[in-house]
Amino acid sequence: MLIFLAAEPASAAFWDTKGDNTIHDPSMIKEGNTWYTFGTGVGKGIRVIKSQDGKSWSTSQTIFSTPLSWWKKYVPKHEQNQWAPDISYYKGRYWLYYAVSSFGSNTSAIGLASTDRISSGNWRDDGLVTRTTASNNYNAIDPDMVVDKEGNPWLSFGSFWSGIKLTRLDQNTMKPTGKLYSIASRPRNGGALEAPTITYKNGYYYLFVSFDKCCKGVNSTYKIAYGSSTKITGPYYDKSGKQMTEGGGTILDSGNIRWKGPGGEDILNGNIIIRHSYDALDNGVSKLLINDLYGDSKGWPHY
Template identity: 80%
Template sequence: MKRYSQWFSLAAAFVTALMLMFSTDQSASAAFWDTKGDNIIHDPSMIKEGNTWYTFGTGIGNGLRVIKSNDGITWSAAPSIFPTPLSWWKMYVPNHEENQWAPDISYYNGRYWLYYSVSSFGSNTSAIGLASTDRIASGQWRDHGLVIRTTSADNYNAIDGDLVIDKDGNPWLSFGSFWSGIKLTKLDKTTMKPTGSLYSIASRPNNGGAVEAPHITYKDGYYYLFVSFDSCCKGVNSTYKMAYGRSTNITGPYYDKNGKSMMAGGGTILDAGNERWKGPGHSDIMGNSVIVRHGYDALDNGISKLLINDLYWDSAGWPTY
């Protein structure tokens, strides 16, 4: 009996150790990733290279902000990108060259592609630029110059660029903020710059045009368009919220769960925040299983921080978490 008791105790201890080891290894797979460390970010876009997670975000005056993590939970600062404004920016956005916004990082055809915006707040005098690298960890980025620009003569805004690869392997860029809403254009596979028509895929004509930050992902026969509604950048007073719709064609039309067109202001709300996290928005999705966005922390003076969740899909194919 004593030997049996000792064996049972050892077995129980072994099982407990396995459970602890498993829970530690899987810490980044919880439904809500409780990020910590230097997790301050705005307009996040996340990617994994090797064993390192990188999140890119808006920068004001010091280049595009980059943070990194070995587990997706604890984050630290990495060197910024473009700490010195590129000379060509002032040609398109004079006097606002230090406003580098909303980067999008993606991997395609053996390179990492970084789309970013240079703009003045509240104006559509804006430009989307492009840089690339074969290895993020190298810190060496190739400047590809201007992708698309807008001026006060345009009824749309060239910010919030986001790369999407369609089901046939073709690259597209969605972008837009307020005015006439979200646009989409096909890209040349070599230059990764626009070729062909400009499509309108979402707008909010009865809500002051308050739609921006598009992100498209493809899953099981549908293209899902995620956007942000209303106002960001006001700390705990932000009214930002995330919405979505879907289409069988990348160029639309996109409809929400109620069948309303996203060109007519439609969009099913995914996240409007909670008591702590105000104004969540500017989402980015990895592998259709992880969703990233920022939220303003009501427990920390409304500072914008990195929020990550596992992303799920219901039986009808709609996203949830």
């Protein structure tokens, strides 16, 4: 396995985020000189915060502050819950995938919006991407778009049930085409699994996921795990050689005395990891955590 990222620095390289940095399930991108982070909104649209240096954050324009009419067709009574958005840039447009769902239910939908310029605040509704109902054994939430080494877009998603799924996207519609792959799962008695993100570096795809329970403040047990594969469709193996479809996953971040339940992660440019964590010094408020991401001599990621 080749080196994952740059050489290890002398420190863990936390970004000192401040200001209006309250966020959940963050996804970050840079347009020009401005950083944007998108996060879960409950009854308030998709939350957006922005920064000129990646550290001092302020509130930006909310996306879909008024629910779209088609959401209630697929997720009745819960159409105001917009979860875990993912922002990516591909072929001249910014693509924003997001989920509409409710806790404990896999009656869910993934939607898509896009724009040629985030700073314009003008988002095109590109409609439904995929959905699940109670008859499915997986859950259409927590989307993440990734481009493979050949330049093809893919979407990973999933939460609980049978785990994480992956599907190839049509380059024109940016919606699924072809087979649905299973790339990570955990036994029912082994804990929860959700929030995938995939990045590619030096011949390997790295799948990051969140284990266990979020959304309980300082009592959250969320943690970030990972594995790697030579193929985007897997199989993904952790450091011990266990497949992630068999419950495998090497723990990257399980929090510390201040930051509890880190998860809902995103990887930007292969060398920045973004996630939320609950601040034990501020009544368990969910805040933005950012680190530079590195690789050891065998390529396994760490920060």
